[in-house]
Amino acid sequence: MLQVSYIRDNREQVLERLAVKNFKQPELVDEVIGLDDKRRQTQTQLDNVSAQSNAAAKQIGELMRNGKKEEAEAIKANTGKWKEEGKQLSELLGAVEQELQDKIVLLPNLPHASVPKGITPEENEVVLEHGAIPALPTGSLPHWELATKYNLIDFELGVKITGAGFPVYKGKGAKLQRALIAFFLDEAEKAGYEEVMLPLMVNEASGFGTGQLPDKEGQMYFVGQDNLYLIPTAEVPITNLYRDVILKGDELPVRNTGYTPCFRREAGSYGAHVRGLNRLHQFDKVELVQVVHPDTSYDVLEQMSAHVQGLLQKLGLPYRVLRLCGGDMSFTAALTYDMETWSAAQGRWLEVSSVSNFETFQSNRLKLRFRNAEGKTQLAHTLNGSALALPRIVATLLENNQTENGIKIPEVLVPYTRFEWID
C-alpha cells in the first residue's frame, strides 16, 4: 500500500511511475488525494467538537465533586448538541476513511527507476545468461516421462487421493525432494538467514499484510469454517512475523529462511504448459525474507539475486536472469528479478525464482517500522525471494542430466540424497 502522504506530495511522479506499470486507473490518484483532503478536514472538525465536550465533561466532574450540582446540570444541557455533532462527524470520518482505504489499496507499488516499460513477458529485460545449454541425445524424454520411467513421481495417484496438480513423490523422487530442501536451507543458513518453521494457514490480517488480500483472494485456498487461508508462499507467514512491530535500529537487517509447502488454486490454468511439474496446486519451496534499512534495500536485492544464482550454479543448471518490465511485475513489487532455468527436453525457460524489493509497500500495510538514527519510527523495506521452488528445479535436473545410464545427481546434492544416480 502506498503512503497517502507520499501520493499527496508527489502526485506527478506517482502518475508517471504508475504509467510504467501500465496501470489502467490513474484517476484513482486524484480520488485518493481528494478523499485524504476530506479526511483531514473532517478529523479537524471532529477533534474540535471532542475537545469541547471533553472540556465540558471535565468541568462537570469538578463541579460535582464540589457539590455544585445545579451548575453542572446547566452545562449538561449543552452537551447533547456536541454529542449529536460528534456522532455525525465520526460516522462521516469512518465512511471517508473506509472509502480512502478501498481506493488506495487498488494502487500498485511504484516501479523502481530501472524497471523497463512494457506490458508482456516478452518485454522483460534479459540481464544475463549463465551456463551452456545442454544438447540432449536423441530419444531423451521430458521430465514427466522420466518421472514415470524411474518411478519417481506418480501423478495419477495424486489425482486419486486429491486431484490434479497434487503429485505423489516416491522412492528416490521423494528423497530428492528432501535433499533439495535440506540443501537450500543449509545454503541459506550459511548466508546468514535464520531458519523458521511456520504455520501453513494464515488469517485474513496476514493475507492483507503481504498483499494477497484483497486483490488475489481467488488464488488462495480458503478454509471457511475457520476463516483461514492456505499459504501460497512462505513469504506470507514469515513477513507477517513482523506485522505491528517496531524494530530497534540495530535489529536490522532481519534475515529469515523457511521451507513450506505452497498451495495455489491456479484457477484458469490448463493445457500442455502446465503438464508434469510445470504448474502445481501444491509444491515445495524454500523462501528468503529480509527486513532492511531503506538505504540498503537495493544492495540487498543484488545480494539475494547472487545467492539464488549461486544455488543454480552449484546445481549446474543453465539459467538466465530477467528484470521484469512494469506490466509483468507483481502488484506489490518495486523491482523484481526472475531466474529461469533451461528445460532441455521441453526446450523452454522455466521460472524457478523471483526476487523482489517491495520497499515500503508491504511494511506500510504491516505497520513494520524501525527506529532510525533520529529516534523516530520509519517504515522498513521488505524483500523476498525463492531459493528455490522445487518442482521446476526437479524438472530441469531430470531432463538436463539424463543419460543412457540414468539420471546423474549433481555432486552438491549427493551428501543429501546419498545416491549418485537415478537408474
Added chain:
RNA sequence: GGAGAGGUGUCUGAGUGGUCGAAAGAGCACGCCUGGAAAGUGUGUAUACGCCAAAAGUGUAUCGAGGGUUCGAAUCCCUCCCUCUCCGCCA
C-alpha cells in the same frame, strides 16, 4: 467441545465511573557521583492522526478487538478474539 478465571505501557503490576496516557517497581537512555565500576542520585522513556511552513507547541484517539450505556468509561453492558486452570477428546 463443556465449566471457571483472566487479558493494562518493554516487563512486573496498581487502578471498579470524573483530577487516568494511566500509580509503583524493574528495564532502557542521558546526566551527576566515582580513578574506573557497582551502589546511590536526577531527568527522560508509547503509537497514530490532525492543526502549524517547520520546530516548539497543541488537539484527538488508543488500557485484547468491535459496538453500547453515560455529560464523562481502563472501570458498567453486549458480541468476538486470545491466554490460563479443570473435564472431555487426541497425534
